[in-house]
Amino acid sequence: MGEDTEVCVIGAGPAGLALTLMLLRSGARVTLVERATGFDREFRGEILQPGGQAVLASLGVLDAVRTRGACRLDRFQLVDGDRTLLDIDYRRLPEPHDHLLAVPQRHLLVELLAACREHEGFEYLDGHRVSELLRDGDRYTGAVVTGQGKRAITAKVVVGADGRYSKTRALAGIDAGRHDAFDQDVLWFKLFAPGR
Ligand SMILES: Cc1cc2nc3c(=O)[nH]c(=O)nc-3n(C[C@H](O)[C@H](O)[C@H](O)COP(=O)(O)OP(=O)(O)OC[C@H]3O[C@@H](n4cnc5c(N)ncnc54)[C@H](O)[C@@H]3O)c2cc1C
Missing domain, CATH: 3.50.50.60 (FAD/NAD(P)-binding domain)
Incomplete structure (x- = not known):
């Protein structure tokens, strides 16, 4: 059958x-x-990395996702106190996926x-x-x-x-072999811009 x-x-x-x-x-x-x-x-990640954008473009859905509302971001910095841990300029990547895309x-x-x-x-x-x-x-x-x-x-x-x-x-x-012991936590939240 x-x-x-x-x-x-x-x-x-x-x-x-x-x-x-x-x-x-x-x-x-x-x-x-x-x-x-x-x-x-439950999980609502909102930043699409260039590699993810390329996959979605190859599936023919990226343009429609953008049209629904997205924000282009050129750089990403991770700062811990007075130390800059990461400082990435995505504009150094080849077009068209030379940026991050913030999208719900x-x-x-x-x-x-x-x-x-x-x-x-x-x-x-x-x-x-x-x-x-x-x-x-x-x-x-x-x-x-x-x-x-x-x-x-x-x-x-x-x-x-x-x-x-x-x-x-x-x-x-x-068994996924997960170890949930990290020495740092990430706090994730949204701030709404006043007047919007
Ligand atoms: C706070 C936070 C912020 C994040 N920010 C980003 C970001 O900015 N950019 C990024 O790329 N990633 C981000 N991530 C990671 C991203 O959310 C995950 O990598 C992504 O959601 C994983 O996708 P997935 O489809 O594997 O799993 P999930 O998104 O977890 O999807 C699993 C699906 O399975 C369903 N499900 C669960 N159990 C069952 C069941 N028993 N029967 C039927 N359905 C079930 C759930 O409802 C859900 O729809 C973030 C994660 C968190 C927690």
């Missing part, structure tokens, strides 16, 4: 959506499972999803989270996802793109 889909990707963050689009463009059928129903996700992650996710929806072999299950993996001997053959109901999705390949605390990875018994 044939599978429901060729690839079942768990997690529609930047990685899951970009991979899904690449697979669809190469002709594969993909079911993408995402626990959230909107685009305001939501813009990126919206455009990647819209591009995925243009492909026939695409199925998007938002509001669903993975709860079990299907197994046949030593091979994973799909995933059970829970949303309004429970659904078993059979697939040739299951991809865990569900973030750093991946449930898929845990269900598959894969």
